[in-house]
Amino acid sequence: MKRKPFALLAAGMLAGALLPVPSRAADESGDRHQIHFERVIERVRIAFETRESCRNLFSKYHGDSRKALDRARFIYVGDALEPLGFAAATIIGTNQTLIGAGFYQDTADLDGMATVLIHELLHQQGAGAEIDNYIENYQLISESCGTRNAAR
Numbered sequence: 001m002k003r004k005p006f007a008l009l010a011a012g013m014l015a016g017a018l019l020p021v022p023s024r025a026a027d028e029s030g031d032r033h034q035i036h037f038e039r040v041i042e043r044v045r046i047a048f049e050t051r052e053s054c055r056n057l058f059s060k061y062h063g064d065s066r067k068a069l070d071r072a073r074f075i076y077v078g079d080a081l082e083p084l085g086f087a088a089a090t091i092i093g094t095n096q097t098l099i100g101a102g103f104y105q106d107t108a109d110l111d112g113m114a115t116v117l118i119h120e121l122l123h124q125q126g127a128g129a130e131i132d133n134y135i136e137n138y139q140l141i142s143e144s145c146g147t148r149n150a151a152r
């Protein structure tokens with residue numbers, strides 16, 4: 001399991017979402033994923049359903065936000081992304097996003113987690129390095145989707 005992200009990185013198409021303070025992995029991180037991930041998905045879904053400006057982030061990449069969410073596959077990889085400093089990472093243009101332990105550093109910040117997930121969904125839609133000034137991109141997402149800039 002741990003080797004997988006590095007193999008993907010070698011392909012040169014991995015883009016990550018960063019959080020300001022990478023957390024140390026904890027044994028309970030898998031439990032945090034089990035407990036919290038569905039809530040984050042639900043928060044993202046509400047943003048897509050209620051905010052045209054949020055959906056429009058995806059039209060720029062000729063995609064449909066709700067279809068992107070429906071087909072997305074999220075794979076929990078524990079602390080495997082920590083050496084890269086990523087909370088989550090996506091193979092650009094695929095429906096695969098890796099979720100690392102760092103994604104769960106503040107589980108009370110549901111809106112911040114939703115922002116990170118939307119960022120990854122934009123990578124799934126084909127967005128590349130142009131969105132990886134992540135502080136700016138998180139700000140755009142939070143303003144468009146009514147979520148929170150997790151980089152602040």
Ligand SMILES: [Zn+2]
Nearest residue numbers: 015016017132
């Ligand atoms: Zn990114």
